[in-house]
Amino acid sequence: MRAAWTIGPCLTLLLSVGACGDEPPPSDSAGGSSGSSGGEASTGNPPPGATSDGTGTSIGSADGTSTGASTDDGDSSGPPPIHLDLGTIPDAPPPVCGGEGEGELSLSYIWIANSAQGTISKIDTATMVEEGRYQARPSNGDPSRTSVNLVGDxxxxxxxxxxxxxxxxxxDCVSSNGIPGIQTSTGPGDVLPWGQEDCMAWHTPLACSSNRPAAWTRGVFNxxxxxxxxxxxxxxxxxxxLLLDGETGVVEETIPIPGGFPFVYGGAADADGNFWGIDTGMGQLLRVDFNTLALEAWPLPPNWGYGITVDSIGRPWVCGGGGVSRFDLVTHTWDSAGGSGIGGCMTDGADLIWHGNDFGLLMGFNINTLAVDEQIxxxxxxxxVSVDFQGNVWGVSFAGSNAYRANPTTGAVDVYGGLIGAYTYSDMTGHALSTVGGGGIPTG
Structure with missing residues (x-):
């Protein structure tokens, strides 16, 4: 249901964390051209100490020292983890809401697509335990981008x-498969067949050769x-x-992209609900106004782009290969740092945008100066690349089995090694959506 986004004063999300090179590795299975993805992504092997049984393991800090097993709630010196139904984000002002609502949040998960398996994994960001794995389509889906809304779905x-x-x-799950009670996956070992998963809210079939961007709007705060x-x-x-109704999955609006051969590779929404997309087919940044549905486009920067995100003051960024570029909403020009290539990026809601280069170096670029302030x-x-609500930065290997959780404060890195042909570089936790700024209305 389309509605202009508003948020009441009773909920404040105070979320912060502390964060690209050369020849890129192979691109995703569809490369940069239109058409359906070809072939099955290969699976990778976890590094020493990683597990594949639904739990995570520490592989040491940035200086090479081991920190031991890490399947608990993480760094005890940092902010407390956010768990399902906690109600508020730790250290944030408590909601002051009327009525009987409890203000429950389910924002302690990262959702990663197992492209080769056709599933997505639900991993607790504090414990690094995979709590569910779900079929993404009846068959041959090749899932990639995930997006988490502000209630955690x-x-x-x-x-x-x-x-x-x-x-x-x-x-919230509903018994829908004809069997009494709720049948739902509890991890990688019990992926339910299509049609049996009661925690699937809806599926909207789309007849297209490329369906990639994924971006929730914030909605309205009741x-x-x-x-x-x-x-x-x-x-x-x-x-x-396309704009889908988040409650039903019904396609509410269709906005054609004129001319040429567009290939919208990724997308993000700003706080006003406007869609920002990176069109690698025609080399342009797209914006669709949430209220008017007007589409605007501007050329990508000279170093091109691959991933996309929007920062805390509403500016879109594109990134790839160790470089980032920031779009000026007033002048419609780009400021860039670093190289070019592939790979995703994500802002931390404060001063950094995180991106990885081709050699596994996570770099936190200052969103104002473009200098690299932090490295892991x-x-x-x-x-x-994604950021969780505990302030950790996550990296998902390319068509592999590993997801890494890096603590920017300590440099400690933990790994979850149970994925299958993983591929996701969108807002996998909902943190970016929770901290994004309004995009305003570009003119000219």
């Missing part, structure tokens, strides 16, 4: 067409219920940008 776009939403909170409502979902299907070395190249 996820939607995943399948490259071969189709978007699927899953509830994060088991209490103070009486102390929760977000009317959240919509942006995606793209070949040469059309990972064991391998990571294609997707």
């Amino acid at each position: 996820v939607a995943v776009a399948n490259r071969n067409g189709g978007v699927t939403k899953f509830w994060a909170n088991p209490d 103070e009486a219920e102390c929760t977000f409502e009317d959240m919509d979902f942006w995606t793209a299907c070949d040469s059309n940008v 070395q990972l064991p391998e190249y990571v294609h997707g």
Whole structure:
């Protein structure tokens, strides 16, 4: 349901954390051209000490020292972890809401697509335990981008067409498979067949050869219920940008991209609900106004771009290969730092945008100066980058089995090694959406 985004004063999300090179590794299975993805992504091997049984393990800090096993709540000196149904984000002012709503949040998960398996994994960001794995499409979905809304639910776009939403909170799941009670996956060992998963909210089939972007809008904050409502979902299907009703999955709006051969590779929403997309087919940055549905486009920077995100003051960024570029909303020009290539990026809601170069170095670029303020070395190249609500930076290996959690304060790196042909480089936790700024209305 389309609604202009508003948020009441009763919920403040104070979330902060502390954060690209040369020849890029192979691009994703579809490369940069239009058409469906070809072949099955290869699986990688976890580094020494990593597990594949649904738990995570520490592989040491940035200086090479071991920190031992890490399957607890993480660094005890940092902020407390956010768990399902906690109600508020630690250290944030408590909600002051009318009515009987409890203001529950389910934002302690990272959702990563197992492209080669056709599934997505739900991993607790504090414990690094995988708590569910779900089929993303009836078959041959090739899922990639995931997006998490502000109540913690996820939607995943399948490259071969189709978007699927899953509830994060088991209490929201509905018995729908004809068997009494709730049947739902509890981890990588019990992926339920299509049609048996009661925590699947909806699936919207889409007939397209490329369905990649995934971006929730914030929706409207209902103070009486102390929760977000009317959240919509942006995606793209070949040469059309689509807006889906977040509650039902129904396609509400279709916005054609004129001319040439567009290939919308990724997308993000600003705080006003506007869609920002990177069109690598025509080399342009796209913006669709949430209220008017007007589409605007500007050329990408000279060093091009691959990943996309929006920062805390509403500016879109593109990134790839160890470089980042920031779009000026007034002048419609770019400021860039670093090289070019592939890979995703994500802002921390404060001063940094995180991106990885081709040699596994996570770099935190200052969003104002473009200088590299922080660095964390990972064991391998990571294609997707995200930030969780504990302030950790996550990196997902390219078509591999590993997801890394890096603590920017200590440099400690933990690994979850149970993925299968993983590929995600979008807002996998919902943190970016929670801290994004309004994009305003570009003119000219």
